[in-house]
Amino acid sequence: MAEYSALSLLKNAFSGNRGWKPAWRKASPKPAYDVIVVGGGGHGLATAYYLAAEHGIRKVAVLEKGWLGSGNIGRNTTIVRSNYLLPESIRFYDHSVRLWENLSHELNYNVMFSQRGVLNLAHSPAQADDYIRRGNAMRHEGGDGVWLSPAQIARYAPGVDISPSARFPVVGGLLQPRAGTARHDAVAWGYARAADRLGVDIIENCEVTGFLRDGDQIAGVSTSRGDIRGKKVAVAVAGSTGRVMKLAGIENLPIESHVLQAFVSESIKPFVDCVVTFGAGHLYMSQSDKGGLVFGGSLDLYNSYAQRGNLPLVEEVMSEMTAMFPAVARLRLLRSWGGVMDMSMDGSPIITKGPLPGMYLNCGWCYGGFKATPASGYSFAWTIAKDEPHPINAPFTLSRFERGVIIDEKGQGPTPKLH
Numbered sequence: 001m002a003e004y005s006a007l008s009l010l011k012n013a014f015s016g017n018r019g020w021k022p023a024w025r026k027a028s029p030k031p032a033y034d035v036i037v038v039g040g041g042g043h044g045l046a047t048a049y050y051l052a053a054e055h056g057i058r059k060v061a062v063l064e065k066g067w068l069g070s071g072n073i074g075r076n077t078t079i080v081r082s083n084y085l086l087p088e089s090i091r092f093y094d095h096s097v098r099l100w101e102n103l104s105h106e107l108n109y110n111v112m113f114s115q116r117g118v119l120n121l122a123h124s125p126a127q128a129d130d131y132i133r134r135g136n137a138m139r140h141e142g143g144d145g146v147w148l149s150p151a152q153i154a155r156y157a158p159g160v161d162i163s164p165s166a167r168f169p170v171v172g173g174l175l176q177p178r179a180g181t182a183r184h185d186a187v188a189w190g191y192a193r194a195a196d197r198l199g200v201d202i203i204e205n206c207e208v209t210g211f212l213r214d215g216d217q218i219a220g221v222s223t224s225r226g227d228i229r230g231k232k233v234a235v236a237v238a239g240s241t242g243r244v245m246k247l248a249g250i251e252n253l254p255i256e257s258h259v260l261q262a263f264v265s266e267s268i269k270p271f272v273d274c275v276v277t278f279g280a281g282h283l284y285m286s287q288s289d290k291g292g293l294v295f296g297g298s299l300d301l302y303n304s305y306a307q308r309g310n311l312p313l314v315e316e317v318m319s320e321m322t323a324m325f326p327a328v329a330r331l332r333l334l335r336s337w338g339g340v341m342d343m344s345m346d347g348s349p350i351i352t353k354g355p356l357p358g359m360y361l362n363c364g365w366c367y368g369g370f371k372a373t374p375a376s377g378y379s380f381a382w383t384i385a386k387d388e389p390h391p392i393n394a395p396f397t398l399s400r401f402e403r404g405v406i407i408d409e410k411g412q413g414p415t416p417k418l419h
């Protein structure tokens with residue numbers, strides 16, 4: 001596979017762009033692999049890439065029931081950040097930001113990582129205290145949380161209504177300057193291409209329908225394209241975790257599936273050049289390079305595996321959007337869509353060996369798995385290759401729920417719909 005470079009761009013421009021090769025092979029399943037990764041989303045593809053790149057394990061298959069990018073990796077609102085409170089989370093997500101910073105170079109694929117900053121608005125003194133505490137915790141871990149006054153916010157994000165007559169007056173905001181956005185589907189394509197170059201088989205339209213066993217040991221998978229044996233089987237299917245793990249007889253995971261919706265407006269001139277979150281509700285917004293405002297809110301309240309949302313949430317998000325940015329009230333909405341979220345019972349992910357011998361599980365990403373894609377793939381690959389967690393994912397094993405050592409970042413707890 002040719003290297004992408006300024007020279008190859010130029011050469012192809014002069015030959016009518018007919019020289020480009022597909023970014024990855026259309027691999028067919030082989031009878032056996034060292035590692036089978038179930039799920040060709042961001043996390044599955046990143047895992048396969050780091051298995052090959054960091055651990056030299058190249059007999060790897062990624063099995064995807066649809067096409068790459070059809071799941072949440074192609075449905076999210078692209079925010080990348082590490083503005084957490086608890087040290088375990090800050091370390092994990094900061095590791096991810098550091099991998100993001102070099103990702104386009106490492107993958108030889110432009111994932112359009114843009115460190116435009118993420119600004120969390122506060123609307124009451126109590127909320128300001130909460131965010132200042134979070135910023136202090138971030139700085140304590142070597143991170144970059146900065147408290148901004150309303151006047152500083154007016155300069156940093158001029159579209160925000162900071163007037164005292166605003167429906168929810170802004171008292172300040174926590175800014176993470178190194179946070180930002182990346183192009184979501186480019187992340188899937190970049191990892192897929194880089195993994196393929198290292199020999200990983202990426203097999204689309206291949207649904208896992210069951211697990212093969214040698215006694216207690218998971219020994220492979222049954223798929224819509226036949227049985228495939230694997231010394232190790234890694235599951236990274238995000239919102240489908242409950243359904244896929246049920247095929248292995250596991251029905252008591254601390255996960256619920258809920259739909260999260262997102263929206264994009266018609267394109268407008270540059271309006272806001274950072275990501276802004278509205279502290280008086282569940283709303284966040286950024287502007288894409290094409291000019292559309294990309295925004296989302298909270299979960300739909302019921303459990304579901306359907307990739308579509310409901311209207312009450314649309315109404316709620318629109319009312320929050322116009323409260324925060326009155327100037328957008330007459331903008332037209334272009335598209336909305338939904339994705340199925342794997343909500344864990346403490347709001348933090350699970351990256352673990354088990355729960356069955358020969359199996360490894362990556363799930364529980366809630367609203368925030370896109371930003372974790374590099375660190376998730378990196379630490380999951382480590383766990384699979386070495387049969388022990390990397391220090392950054394050691395706190396995130398499944399056993400934390402048995403031991404009562406939960407990592408509750410956002411008061412999500414066992415009722416995700418209350419969050």
Ligand SMILES: Cc1cc2nc3c(=O)[nH]c(=O)nc-3n(C[C@H](O)[C@H](O)[C@H](O)COP(=O)(O)OP(=O)(O)OC[C@H]3O[C@@H](n4cnc5c(N)ncnc54)[C@H](O)[C@@H]3O)c2cc1C
Pocket residue numbers: 038039040041042043044063064065066067069070071072073074075076077078079080206207208209236237238239240244260261262296337338339340341365366367368369370371372
């Ligand atoms: C609307 C929305 C907005 C979001 N915004 C953000 C954000 O701004 N920032 C952020 O960090 N996170 C965000 N997220 C969360 C983030 O997108 C997810 O946490 C993350 O993408 C999940 O990991 P993944 O990419 O591997 O999932 P997916 O892309 O969903 O990958 C899982 C794959 O498994 C496949 N699969 C399922 N069952 C099977 C089977 N039986 N056999 C084979 N394959 C199977 C699916 O087809 C799917 O492709 C958002 C999510 C949504 C829906």
